[in-house]
Amino acid sequence: MLPHEGKTLLWLAVLVSLGLTEGQITTDYIRVQTPMPWTEAREFCQKHYVDLAVLSTEEQYFTVRTATASSKASFWLGLQRQSLGSSWKWVSGEELGYKQWYNNNYEGRCASLEAMLKKDQKLLPRLCNEPHMALCQGPVSPQSVTVSSVGAHRLNLSWNVSSFMQMTPHGYNLTVCTNTCETLLYSYPGGSALMNIDVSNLTSCTEYSVAIAAFVVRPDSRTGEEIILQDEPTTLQVKTGGCHDWKKLLCFLLKLLKLASLAPPLWVLYHIFKKVADDCLEPDHEISAVLTTEE
Template sequence: ALVNVASEQTRQYYFVNTPLNWTEAQSFCRQVYTDLATIETISDVSTVLRTTPSYRGKAWIGLYNKDWRWSLSDNSFYGEADTGFRNWAAGHPVNGQECVGIGINVWYNINCNNIQPFVCYNGSVNDTSSFVKIDKLLNWIEAQSYCRENYVDLASIRNQAENDIISKLVDVYLLWIGLHWERLWSDGSTSLFQNWAYGQTDSTEQCVTTAFNNSGLWSDDNCSLTFPFICYSTIPPNAESFRSIAQDETSITLQWNKVNNNISFILQFNDAEINITAPDGDGPVTYTVSSLTAATEYTFTLYSVFENIRSSGVSITAFT
């Protein structure tokens, strides 16, 4: 497989030029790297685009469709059957509309950017859920943030009794509730960052590609199609408090704090690289560089290394 690499602060991305279906690509990434690519910022998008100079097509990333999920993810809140209660209106859910509002008794899935009032969950009193109707007109994400900041979360409806209570709050508008179609990343991350190509989220396809000929924008594709793909591995954090603690005419003593016991280090200066294994224990790592020239300025760069992957590196200058 042809593999190209580009780095971001916490993830190093790899373009693998072997067409596989989404599940095969996921297996490959998990065996060789960490997982299929998780992309959480526009800077991640740019980094992914830098992984290949020549490929112009689509490549799998780790995003895939999961299912209808409640915004409140507290497992103790739901009994066995509670997360599965649904009360769809006839003809719903329809494809591509990812957020849910309740009307008189029944639920509709609609565009998450619609603005509507909503119902927050405010914990339970004597085992009865307390719900608060908010008359602000917000889109689903804004309503979720509002409920999380001021109450507990958007309302979950676990059974017909709760459905009846909330339904009584409906007047002119539908009310947002916490049910939404949630996509997950292969590594389990949930992220609100989206980079969809125009019109792309209304597809029924379950797996997602990024398009190298279209600024890295995403689209849904059939999971059984074969494309090259993007993997990532986690970049180890840099060592902390990298400093020079002593020097004489021909040596400089460096010290830094370890990140954890699984990480080793590479010290780079004057085109040389020195591999350093961290000593056991919690104390700082001390290393003396000798045979140096007197009265000379040296620049040292220190990388943390885990499973052959380097951190972004920290540099200091010191004098003999």
């Protein structure tokens, strides 16, 4: 049930068993204050976080724009183009799907977010060797989780791994709670857009609260010591099987009791109807007598 792969997950298992994971950090976007060229900025983000920030949707763009509104800096993003005139792509391989350019005619091939601009449009092409601050991104938890099958003592969970997270070794903390909680550790095997796991040894007909959070282990940018970077978890409620048979049996017994409770009045009605039917079938002696006399 605990498929640990590699020294990293074995080390994490020891931390969890000793209760020493208080130092883990939940993070989305991190500002790096040291100016550096785009390539160096990406290497720094990959070493200490996951990569330069990928803002695949306009919602993510506006979230970052709002978070950096008070800053007067230029932040490198994980967005570039191979040549002038070619399409802009995120480091995850996705194409830029919206237009929030302050100016897209500049000859630069690496994109920055110009936090100091007052307009909503803050993307700007820049020369990649210019020194600017950077916006790094931490791990990303699954956006949604599918429960494909539920048994009496097990359940199967699956989710799509974003193209951003497919690029880096990472794992998932899966916390299962009823009256108590248990945290399971799963590593991403790599090379797949789908993560699929089985959780077993559960109690039948029981509702569980499940939380899944992506994490990576990185050296701290200040101390160099390894730390756990973890995203906010995705949560769901799941109920195991094994209780439907009891419900069916209970419904059957209730129907039998209902029929049994109707038996006495039905027996009385039967005798009443039988008596009436017998009376109707008896010959009418008065009519027979009249017919005999007239003859």
